[in-house]
Amino acid sequence: MANNxxxxxxxxxxxxxxxxxxxxxxxxxxVTGIHLGPFSVTVxxxxxxxxxxxxxxxxxxxxYESLLLKLLVGFVFVLFVLIILITFIDYAFR
Amino acid sequence: MSSGTEKVEYVSYxxxxxxxxxxxxxxxxxxxxxxxxxxxxxxxAFFFVGVILGLLMKIELAAPGQTIMKxxxxxxxxxxxxxxxxxMVVIPGLSAVFGNFFLPxxxxxxDVSFPKLNRFSWWIFIVGSIMAVASQFxxxxxxxxxxxxxxxxxxxxxxxxxxxxxxxxVLGFSSILTGLNFIVTIHQLRAPGMxxxxxxxxxxxxxxxxxxxxxxxxxxxxxxxxxxxxxxxxIGFFDPNLGGDPLLYQHLFWIYSHPAVYVMILPAxxxxxxxxxxxxxxxxxxxxxIALSSLAIAGVGFLVWGHHMYTSGMSEQARWxxxxxxxxxxxxxxxxxxxxxxxxxxxSIDLKPPFLYALSFIFLFIIGGTxxxxxxxxxxxxxxxxxxxxxxxxxxxxxxxxxxAFFAAIHYWSPKIYGRMYDFKxxxxxxxxxxxGFNMLYFPQFILGFQGMPRRYFDYLPQFQGGQLVSSIGxxxxxxxxxxxxxxxxxxxxxxxxxxANPWNGSTLEWQIPSPPSLENFDEEPVIKQNPYDYE
Numbered sequence: 001m002a003n004n005x006x007x008x009x010x011x012x013x014x015x016x017x018x019x020x021x022x023x024x025x026x027x028x029x030x031v032t033g034i035h036l037g038p039f040s041v042t043v044x045x046x047x048x049x050x051x052x053x054x055x056x057x058x059x060x061x062x063x064y065e066s067l068l069l070k071l072l073v074g075f076v077f078v079l080f081v082l083i084i085l086i087t088f089i090d091y092a093f094r
Numbered sequence: 095m096s097s098g099t100e101k102v103e104y105v106s107y108x109x110x111x112x113x114x115x116x117x118x119x120x121x122x123x124x125x126x127x128x129x130x131x132x133x134x135x136x137x138x139a140f141f142f143v144g145v146i147l148g149l150l151m152k153i154e155l156a157a158p159g160q161t162i163m164k165x166x167x168x169x170x171x172x173x174x175x176x177x178x179x180x181x182m183v184v185i186p187g188l189s190a191v192f193g194n195f196f197l198p199x200x201x202x203x204x205d206v207s208f209p210k211l212n213r214f215s216w217w218i219f220i221v222g223s224i225m226a227v228a229s230q231f232x233x234x235x236x237x238x239x240x241x242x243x244x245x246x247x248x249x250x251x252x253x254x255x256x257x258x259x260x261x262x263x264v265l266g267f268s269s270i271l272t273g274l275n276f277i278v279t280i281h282q283l284r285a286p287g288m289x290x291x292x293x294x295x296x297x298x299x300x301x302x303x304x305x306x307x308x309x310x311x312x313x314x315x316x317x318x319x320x321x322x323x324x325x326x327x328x329i330g331f332f333d334p335n336l337g338g339d340p341l342l343y344q345h346l347f348w349i350y351s352h353p354a355v356y357v358m359i360l361p362a363x364x365x366x367x368x369x370x371x372x373x374x375x376x377x378x379x380x381x382x383x384i385a386l387s388s389l390a391i392a393g394v395g396f397l398v399w400g401h402h403m404y405t406s407g408m409s410e411q412a413r414w415x416x417x418x419x420x421x422x423x424x425x426x427x428x429x430x431x432x433x434x435x436x437x438x439x440x441x442s443i444d445l446k447p448p449f450l451y452a453l454s455f456i457f458l459f460i461i462g463g464t465x466x467x468x469x470x471x472x473x474x475x476x477x478x479x480x481x482x483x484x485x486x487x488x489x490x491x492x493x494x495x496x497x498x499a500f501f502a503a504i505h506y507w508s509p510k511i512y513g514r515m516y517d518f519k520x521x522x523x524x525x526x527x528x529x530x531g532f533n534m535l536y537f538p539q540f541i542l543g544f545q546g547m548p549r550r551y552f553d554y555l556p557q558f559q560g561g562q563l564v565s566s567i568g569x570x571x572x573x574x575x576x577x578x579x580x581x582x583x584x585x586x587x588x589x590x591x592x593x594x595a596n597p598w599n600g601s602t603l604e605w606q607i608p609s610p611p612s613l614e615n616f617d618e619e620p621v622i623k624q625n626p627y628d629y630e
Contacts, residue, residue: 076309079309079393079396082396082397083349083396083397086397086400086412086415086416087345087349089409089411089412089415090341090345090400090408090409090411090412091409092409093409093410093411093412094407094408094409094412
């Protein structure tokens with residue numbers, strides 16, 4: 001059952017990913033200074049999700065993994081979104 | 095211990111000499127079976143401490159007023175009883191002991207994917223456990239918050255909350271690493287021919303459990319770090335005066351701690367799914383439904399945490415939503431129960447001790463489950479919230495469920511683990527005493543709760559004395575039964591008759607190898623061609 005094929009990602013690609021992550025970090029700090037009201041959490045989470053997606057795809061090599069593993073990670077994302085949404089059913093209507 | 099009855103020459107994992115000898119041969123072991131036993135002995139020791147604390151509470155509650163301890167001592171004892179029993183006994187219990195021992199064997203593997211990480215998990219489990227027990231003895235006094243550490247009280251009390259929460263944090267790492275190990279093992283190390291739907295149902299349950307351990311435990315970890323930061327630096331996460339929200343703590347705590355109930359109960363359901371086909375000699379009814387219901391319980395179980403917070407001040411809409419989802423999560427649990435009953439129908443039932451415990455599990459779990467529906471419904475929940483009814487419900491699920499499944503598992507697999515049989519008559523007597531004691535201890539608490547007896551109270555009105563006294567007597571009967579059960583199992587493991595490889599005529603892989611197994615479990619890698627429960 002084992003699948004031990006390894007993949008190498010080019011330095012150029014890794015550099016681009018690093019640049020993108022730094023840009024996202026800068027963006028996260030910048031948006032905290034903008035008054036978005038109830039959407040401030042949403043924006044912060046969207047940026048965090050973009051960063052997590054990039055890290056998993058390139059740094060953690062999810063890009064090269066099987067469809068099953070991609071689906072499992074996708075399920076975790078969906079679960080995370082559901083938990084946040086359900087929590088906000090309380091905060092939005094309290 | 096002993097060697098089995100097989101003609102093939104082999105060295106059992108108990109007799110195998112590795113790099114280290116004696117106690118070091120255990121502490122530095124990477125064999126999944128030895129690590130499982132390390133977990134079992136340490137969990138048994140902590141269970142003993144938890145039982146003693148429970149009995150002290152029962153003595154205190156046997157009569158109204160102060161009996162043997164002061165109120166603050168009582169607060170500390172129920173908190174540490176909860177922390178020990180939850181974080182050190184029932185959460186790791188089945189998966190760390192029987193999961194570690196039998197998961198690799200049941201899927202035809204030599205070991206888990208990361209044996210050294212497995213050993214490290216036990217080491218940090220011990221560190222966390224020592225921290226938890228030590229919190230009882232610090233000069234500042236034992237934590238008095240209850241095992242839930244609710245803010246804002248936990249952020250202000252002068253007792254040793256930081257050590258107790260740090261202990262839970264460290265224990266969480268052990269749980270995460272075990273879960274990670276099991277997921278990778280199931281994905282990577284299944285024997286040739288063993289597809290997911292050829293796996294026995296205990297590995298299926300462990301797989302669903304492992305996902306909860308991996309995904310939910312970090313949430314409680316960070317929550318406890320936030321609590322510690324709140325105490326040390328006054329950041330204000332949970333303080334409305336500083337822009338925080340005390341309910342945020344409850345949300346974050348229960349996002350983990352409700353799924354944690356399924357970490358306790360899913361492996362228990364897996365054990366029962368193994369025992370019933372063996373002792374009825376029937377192919378399990380609804381294999382796929384049972385397997386997938388484990389995943390369904392794990393998935394939906396993530397979304398129902400708010401039913402612990404109906405009276406905390408949540409929005410009406412959230413209470414409605416959580417109530418709906420709570421009723422939904424009962425469906426996959428019921429699927430399992432119906433399939434177990436259908437498996438038994440027209441089976442060749444053999445009332446051996448493991449099966450008696452499995453039947454007790456079903457009976458007690460149904461009581462615990464149906465009383466859970468009363469708590470899932472908002473209207474009735476408000477009536478019985480924070481009463482003895484909740485204590486009874488919780489113990490019927492956790493002790494009646496996970497506890498009885500653990501006893502079923504140890505009676506089922508003990509001949510395989512030690513290579514010796516225990517005495518059936520003594521085991522049956524111990525089971526009877528445990529069953530009677532358990533129901534005497536906890537059933538009166540349903541009635542007391544309905545009558546208005548609050549939980550976690552050191553004292554009570556005279557009208558509750560009858561029920562409290564019956565409950566206290568039940569506690570001591572239960573403890574007597576536990577003593578007899580442990581004595582019989584220990585005697586069996588040390589001096590019992592030599593066990594054959596397959597004493598129950600089981601069909602899964604662990605019964606196809608000698609008792610006790612060799613270091614690498616299988617002489618040759620097994621090739622799987624059929625359903626694990628093929629009795630026809």
